[in-house]
Amino acid sequence: MAVTREDVLKALDRIVDPASGRSVVASGMITGLALKGRNVIFALEVAPERGREAEPLRRACEDAVAALPGIASVSAVLTAHQEAANARAASSQSPPGIAGVEAVIAVASGKGGVGKSTVAANLAIALARMGLRVGLLDADIYGPSVPRLLGIRHKPQQGAGGKLEPIEKFGLKTMSIGFLVDAETPMIWRGPMVQSALTQMMGDVLWAPLDALVVDMPPGTGDAQLTMAQRVPLRGAVIVSTPQDLALIDARKAIAMFEKTKVPILGLVENMSVFVCPHCGERSHIFGEGGARRMAEALSLPFLGEIPLLGSIREMSDAGSPVAAQESAGPETLAYLHLADAIARQLRTALRPAPRIVLE
Secondary structure, eight states: OOOOHHHHHHHHTTOBOTTTSSBTTTTTOEEEEEEETTEEEEEEEEOGGGTTTTHHHHHHHHHHHHTSTTOOEEEEEEEEOOOHHHHHHHHTSOOOOOTTBOOEEEEEOSSSSSOHHHHHHHHHHHHHHTTOOEEEEEOOSSSOOHHHHHTOOSOOOBOGGGOBOOEEETTEEEEEGGGTSOTTOOOOOOHHHHHHHHHHHHHSBOOOSBSEEEEEOOSSSSHHHHHHHHHSOEEEEEEEEOSSHHHHHHHHHHHHHHHHTTOOEEEEEEEEEEEEOTTTOOEEOTTOSSHHHHHHHHTTOOEEEEEEEOHHHHHHHHTTOOGGGSSOOOHHHHHHHHHHHHHHHHHTSOOOOOOOOOOO
């Protein structure tokens, strides 16, 4: 018999919060509960001053649910609302980084719909094809795309120390919230829960050893981006945009956000730059021409290349077999290999110190 939501809550109701003397369920501490087959994920909300001391309580909740017959994995996310003063104090400290990971690269955009996730996945695969040890973290909590892009339908297993083993495919180590919840389950989570989930996917996953961890960021300039900048020393950010003016306006906002948090911009990628007719070979600039290149020049930033708008990229992505993993030397595959080469050359530079974040 499949485990139900009621079964999970009943198991958690036996766990008593030592601060209140009541169960974690009765105290309203369990939020964001989601089940995917035999896998369970939920958040444990505590007061800010209890953030560190609540870790044993979080593990007790995980153990209680894991003891249910038929449960394969449990992930409990510890969340605490931060007061403004505490947040400012934390932001002035240098992030510690991820053990065994040499460089963390954010792939970001100012808005959705520009193909950022497709670029992130293909970039990671292309870097791995160059011989680097590469990971791919899907940080888009609300709209995870990596499970579909890589054709992964199974869940990660727990490894040493209770940490999750990343799923390996196409030479990558990868992790996504989409591996832990049903594809049709909406993640109705507040900002602190998203931040805690990201922190755990960085720190509670056995990533090491990696030369580079590519992070597919959610679109925009909100909590997830600031969490990444504050928790790990990002080597830099790759900004993805289409050539059209509307996308470039939002891309400029993403650039400004990373510059404000002292994260270097590795460069701009122009996605869907040109449509090449598969029948006659005629080139059409559907979304405009050269917009990202001009912006890079205006801002004195590296221009990393153009990715064409081809049906094969969409078809292979939907099929869970990205074009960068193919042995063919088509224009789409070569475009991603050239992009990876441009990033790899920057990775060969000395590691920069972790940024100090100041939020005004």
